[in-house]
Amino acid sequence: MDRFMYLAMSGAKENLYAQAINNHNLANATTHGFRQSLADAYTAPITGPVYDSRDYVQVGNEAIDFSHGAMQSTGRDLDVAIQGEGFIAVQAPDGGEAYTRAGNLHVDAQGMLLTDRGLPVLGDGGPITVPPDESILIGTDGTITIRPEGSAPNALAAVNRIRLVNPDTATLERTEDGLIRAKDGQEVEADANVRVVTGMLETSNVNTVEALTRMIELSRTYETQIKMMETANNIEERHNRLLGIS
Structure with a gap:
């Protein structure tokens, strides 16, 4: 069950990072010559003493979109x-x-x-x-x-x-x-x-429509990950009751 919890937590953490990048882009949508940042993340296996059992999300180096503005x-x-x-x-x-x-x-x-x-x-x-x-x-x-x-x-x-x-x-x-x-x-x-x-x-190369859409998508994804964490916690509590631990 800890894998379920920590995988959801890892995804939520990096989702917050992506939201911060997207919000920074939106804040500079009217800044002349601004180049938007791109959130870069990848999966990283966590090695154990017996076998690899988890793949967590890790933040990569912040990338820059150098496409031209208008x-x-x-x-x-x-x-x-x-x-x-x-x-x-x-x-x-x-x-x-x-x-x-x-x-x-x-x-x-x-x-x-x-x-x-x-x-x-x-x-x-x-x-x-x-x-x-x-x-x-x-x-x-x-x-x-x-x-x-x-x-x-x-x-x-x-x-x-x-x-x-x-x-x-x-x-x-x-x-x-x-x-x-x-x-x-x-x-x-x-x-x-x-x-x-x-x-x-x-002008900035930030597309405000795409950035606003991205903000909504990230918000919904974050909510889903939080619900997954709550679900994992509820399941763990039920297991504990069944085993008579709590």
């Missing part, structure tokens, strides 16, 4: 979207390098080019700083061109270039801070073939 027109000069494959390199709060598809950028009071989350965008020589300007334009290759403050309309100057990378997605992972990084912790080299389009943003 393109959304904004008309804003500092909004950029990656065309095809690739990422924008940013500086994480711990000083490391991370990668994002969220191109809703802005320049703060100190002239730093930041993402919507406040992460510095990396260029050829580190975080990008933009001098005071009358206008700013980001080219398809990530080159940032400005018209310096107080200059003539045709006085344009290239100040830096956003570092665009295109690593193998199999080498990437999402860390505890929610940022996507290289698994080996190394910086990814810039890829001159990555292109961006200005005045556009990429």
Whole structure:
């Protein structure tokens, strides 16, 4: 009977994990450039002194769905979207390098080019700083061109270039801070073939209808597993009464 109980308990535990992943995806359904997570679980046999008698559910490494989101027109000069494959390199709060598809950028009071989350965008020589300007334009290759403050309309100057990378997605992972990084912790080299389009943003790749349906399915499965645990407990109590133990 313990096998019945613990198998149901194992399934319920990992079902809660799947619900947490699904809820996190739903919470980021409107986050630009977000890549949904996939719950990954597998069966693992439990070995015994005589023979294997149980297969429990175990959590695997969290997988990321790198399929593209839809393109959304904004008309804003500092909004950029990656065309095809690739990422924008940013500086994480711990000083490391991370990668994002969220191109809703802005320049703060100190002239730093930041993402919507406040992460510095990396260029050829580190975080990008933009001098005071009358206008700013980001080219398809990530080159940032400005018209310096107080200059003539045709006085344009290239100040830096956003570092665009295109690593193998199999080498990437999402860390505890929610940022996507290289698994080996190394910086990814810039890829001159990555292109961006200005005045556009990429939406999340979360399908809200599928996520809501998944939430209902997971909830019902969890309820079934809890009922199985209650059934196992009731059967055990009846056995104990029959044996005169209780």
